Amino acid sequence: MKKLLMLLLFLPLLLTASQKEYEIKILFAITDALFPNTKVVKVWTDTADNNLFLQDIKKIQTVNSMREADILFLTKKSDIQNDKMKFVTSYKLLKHYKKSAIAGFYWKKGRPNILFIKKNLLKYKKKLPNSMSKYIEDEL
Amino acid sequence: MKHLLKIYVTIFLFIIGSIVYLYFSIDNTQNKLSKNVSSLFITKAEEFAKNIKGKIENEVQSDIVTTLRQNTQLREKLETMLYAVTTDSYKYVYVLYKDKNGEYRYLLDGSTQDKGEFGEKLNVDSQQWDKVFTTQKSDLLVQDKLDSLWVTYLSPIVLKDKTEAILAIDFSPELPNNVKKALKPLKNIFIYIFISIFLILLLLLYQTILNIRTKKDSITDQLTEVYNRNYLRDLLKTININHYQIMMLDIDYFKKVNDSYGHKTGDYVLKNVASRIKKEIREQDILIRFGGEEFLLFIYNKGAITKQAYNIGERIKQGISDTKFLYDDNSIYITISIGISATPGHFKTITEAIKAADSMLYIAKTEGRNQVICDNQWDSKRSKNSENIFHIAEIKEAIEEDRLLCYYQPIFSAKSHAICKYEALVRLVDKEGKIVLPWRFIETILHTNIYIQMTKKILDIVFKNIAKHKVEISVNLNFSDILNQDTFALIISELEENTELASWLTIELLEYEVLEAGESFTKNINQIRAYGVKIAIDDFGTGFANYTVFHTLPIDIIKIDGSLIKNIDTSEVSKKIVKSLLLLMQELEIETVAEFVHSQEVLDIVTDLGATYLQGFHLAEPMPDLLKI
Numbered sequence: 001m002k003k004l005l006m007l008l009l010f011l012p013l014l015l016t017a018s019q020k021e022y023e024i025k026i027l028f029a030i031t032d033a034l035f036p037n038t039k040v041v042k043v044w045t046d047t048a049d050n051n052l053f054l055q056d057i058k059k060i061q062t063v064n065s066m067r068e069a070d071i072l073f074l075t076k077k078s079d080i081q082n083d084k085m086k087f088v089t090s091y092k093l094l095k096h097y098k099k100s101a102i103a104g105f106y107w108k109k110g111r112p113n114i115l116f117i118k119k120n121l122l123k124y125k126k127k128l129p130n131s132m133s134k135y136i137e138d139e140l
Numbered sequence: 141m142k143h144l145l146k147i148y149v150t151i152f153l154f155i156i157g158s159i160v161y162l163y164f165s166i167d168n169t170q171n172k173l174s175k176n177v178s179s180l181f182i183t184k185a186e187e188f189a190k191n192i193k194g195k196i197e198n199e200v201q202s203d204i205v206t207t208l209r210q211n212t213q214l215r216e217k218l219e220t221m222l223y224a225v226t227t228d229s230y231k232y233v234y235v236l237y238k239d240k241n242g243e244y245r246y247l248l249d250g251s252t253q254d255k256g257e258f259g260e261k262l263n264v265d266s267q268q269w270d271k272v273f274t275t276q277k278s279d280l281l282v283q284d285k286l287d288s289l290w291v292t293y294l295s296p297i298v299l300k301d302k303t304e305a306i307l308a309i310d311f312s313p314e315l316p317n318n319v320k321k322a323l324k325p326l327k328n329i330f331i332y333i334f335i336s337i338f339l340i341l342l343l344l345l346y347q348t349i350l351n352i353r354t355k356k357d358s359i360t361d362q363l364t365e366v367y368n369r370n371y372l373r374d375l376l377k378t379i380n381i382n383h384y385q386i387m388m389l390d391i392d393y394f395k396k397v398n399d400s401y402g403h404k405t406g407d408y409v410l411k412n413v414a415s416r417i418k419k420e421i422r423e424q425d426i427l428i429r430f431g432g433e434e435f436l437l438f439i440y441n442k443g444a445i446t447k448q449a450y451n452i453g454e455r456i457k458q459g460i461s462d463t464k465f466l467y468d469d470n471s472i473y474i475t476i477s478i479g480i481s482a483t484p485g486h487f488k489t490i491t492e493a494i495k496a497a498d499s500m501l502y503i504a505k506t507e508g509r510n511q512v513i514c515d516n517q518w519d520s521k522r523s524k525n526s527e528n529i530f531h532i533a534e535i536k537e538a539i540e541e542d543r544l545l546c547y548y549q550p551i552f553s554a555k556s557h558a559i560c561k562y563e564a565l566v567r568l569v570d571k572e573g574k575i576v577l578p579w580r581f582i583e584t585i586l587h588t589n590i591y592i593q594m595t596k597k598i599l600d601i602v603f604k605n606i607a608k609h610k611v612e613i614s615v616n617l618n619f620s621d622i623l624n625q626d627t628f629a630l631i632i633s634e635l636e637e638n639t640e641l642a643s644w645l646t647i648e649l650l651e652y653e654v655l656e657a658g659e660s661f662t663k664n665i666n667q668i669r670a671y672g673v674k675i676a677i678d679d680f681g682t683g684f685a686n687y688t689v690f691h692t693l694p695i696d697i698i699k700i701d702g703s704l705i706k707n708i709d710t711s712e713v714s715k716k717i718v719k720s721l722l723l724l725m726q727e728l729e730i731e732t733v734a735e736f737v738h739s740q741e742v743l744d745i746v747t748d749l750g751a752t753y754l755q756g757f758h759l760a761e762p763m764p765d766l767l768k769i
Contacts, residue, residue, distance in 0.1 A: 109310060110283070110310070114263070
């Protein structure tokens with residue numbers, strides 16, 4: 001009885017958790033596709049709130065310095081000028097960082113969207129597994 | 141009680157079932173309502189799609205992708221039109237085209253937020269979209285994998301028989317949610333009612349269980365866990381005695397177990413005996429702890445199998461005598477005596493039937509214990525021994541019809557040879573008017589209430605004669621009559637009614653039973669003597685003669701057994717025994733009566749030996765009236 005009550009109380013939290021887990025799984029799949037042979041991928045993000053979220057993803061270790069990072073996780077427009085590989089969270093950011101953005105994951109019309117930019121994959125010498133090839137865009 | 145529990149459980153299950161049914165009925169209603177509402181919105185969406193497609197077809201004649209890529213103004217115009225359709229219910233309205241790689245990309249988007257750019261890829265369920273693209277037929281796509289969407293209405297835009305793009309209208313999940321919200325208060329009311337009913341039912345169930353448990357405790361013997369006398373009291377009101385045989389069981393020499401091993405051992409034995417009995421009976425049989433070590437068992441016997449109770453009784457008896465009761469390293473072997481009333485329906489009341497079973501138990505005890513005595517077998521056994529034995533019903537009838545009377549045999553003074561007193565001897569008159577001697581009926585009614593009725597009649601007759609003639613008269617009673625509560629209460633009641641005459645009465649106690657003058661026996665005798673009644677022991681000197689009774693019992697007279705007197709003129713041994721007895725009684729200052737004086741020789745001898753009183757056919761035979769003193 002007690003267990004049932006606890007389950008009812010925490011069911012909304014569990015449902016929220018499932019959405020979050022879904023995103024974690026996708027981001028891990030993308031990270032693993034980009035860094036198949038790297039045990040720990042160092043990630044820098046422009047939003048401090050993302051740190052906790054990113055730490056839940058296997059292989060990812062958040063860092064405070066862009067220089068240390070293997071990839072930048074960007075959620076907003078800024079004037080970052082470096083040529084570090086970038087991962088973004090919207091189509092607009094993909095366009096904004098089109099020279100260095102290698103991939104993007106974002107929700108559009110309630111649907112999850114994954115995009116890899118072919119030109120930048122070549123630039124950073126990244127080869128994706130076949131299962132990911134359908135997400136590759138020639139140009140934006 | 142089992143039926144009551146079944147009714148409660150049925151009602152409880154019925155209400156729970158109804159609650160579950162109603163709850164799911166609401167769900168069903170909600171689904172139907174959602175369906176109806178959504179079909180309304182779908183119809184509306186179909187109309188919108190038709191209008192939009194009509195306007196696009198007006199603006200674009202062919203190759204919609206190239207036209208709109210080149211004509212930004214037209215794109216904006218059409219997107220404004222899509223925007224006009226967008227509402228809270230129609231969350232997104234947009235047009236996608238299929239590129240050469242089979243990917244779907246934005247052509248037009250009427251959304252203001254989350255707007256897709258021309259040519260931007262959108263991750264959609266390609267299989268469903270391809271179906272619409274190929275078949276050129278509209279379809280409704282249920283978005284069960286996406287939380288933020290409910291359904292998507294897809295409609296192909298066909299120009300010159302070629303599918304150029306697909307118009308999509310995403311329905312907001314708020315629509316079904318609103319239906320749910322609208323119905324929620326109703327559902328909540330039902331849920332609260334259901335919860336309240338459920339809680340009340342639980343409370344009632346709990347209360348019922350408590351009641352049943354309390355009731356069960358009140359009717360269950362805590363030690364043996366069988367029914368107690370409270371249960372018997374209720375049972376007697378409802379039981380159909382024709383469907384049962386009655387068995388009375390008593391552990392033999394149980395007092396010795398308590399005295400020798402202690403009460404804890406006694407309790408252990410009682411508990412295990414009850415458990416052993418339970419093993420031998422069926423669910424429909426009823427076992428009751430009737431008293432200390434006494435059990436009453438109702439054997440269900442609707443099929444009227446005469447020997448059923450007897451067979452069960454034999455099994456119980458055998459089972460218990462074969463069991464070794466182990467307690468505190470003591471091995472205890474016990475036996476049980478059983479009395480059975482095989483046809484309780486023949487008795488007027490169930491109490492009489494129980495008494496009959498008790499009488500059979502008594503016989504089982506007096507016949508040597510560890511045996512089963514069934515009344516029908518006992519009666520037939522007696523019938524075989526003597527066909528002259530009266531049946532219990534005949535005796536009862538005779539008493540009720542006042543065919544009971546007393547004969548009186550005078551008792552003479554040994555010194556003066558004058559009549560001093562009389563012994564009242566009971567007789568029945570049969571239907572033909574013949575006098576019936578007591579040996580033909582007394583044993584049959586012993587330990588029954590008929591015996592008590594008879595005792596009352598005799599005492600009434602005797603007291604009437606005492607009142608009339610002012611003579612001493614003795615009556616015969618058994619030792620067990622003094623211990624039996626009912627008989628003793630009757631004697632006291634008669635003495636109370638005849639206080640002034642009580643001192644003329646002598647009670648002769650028959651010594652065919654073991655004389656064990658216990659505390660209560662002595663107490664009762666003293667109570668009787670307090671009215672001035674004399675106590676005599678009949679037939680003393682043979683059988684169960686026990687001299688220790690003189691220590692505790694206040695005895696006034698002993699009557700020397702007739703078998704010693706009748707041969708006294710020919711047997712030296714009898715003479716010596718009688719002489720010794722008379723000397724002893726003189727020492728104890730107890731008067732003596734020599735019975736069976738059947739000749740002048742016997743009369744001379746017992747007079748010489750010093751008997752106080754004389755009685756016998758030589759002096760006077762029993763007569764229906766008192767001889768004048």
